[in-house]
Amino acid sequence: MKKRVYLTYTQELIPEPLLYECNKKFNLVTNIRQASISAEIGIVALELDGDEDEIQRAITFFSEKGVKVEPIELDIIE
Helix, strand or coil, X not given: CEEEEEXXXXXXXXXXXXXXXXXXXXXXXXXXXXXXXXXXXXXXXXXXXXXXXXXXXHHHHHHHHCCEEEECHHHCCC
16 A cells, blocks of 8 residues: 655754654555655655554554655545
């Protein structure tokens, strides 16, 4: 299964290696499709590929770390 989401990081979370942690914790393939990072905010369009339960666990992981997770409409990244 593939799921595409936007991750929005606050200024405090930008230096944290959350994508690395996600790759180590969960049996998923992550693919950064788009990203915009500034000193104040980080926005990443991320594709998660793997088992549905692992994808949900990864989304929960990001949310619990304080990252805003939003589905990409129709899972389309332009």
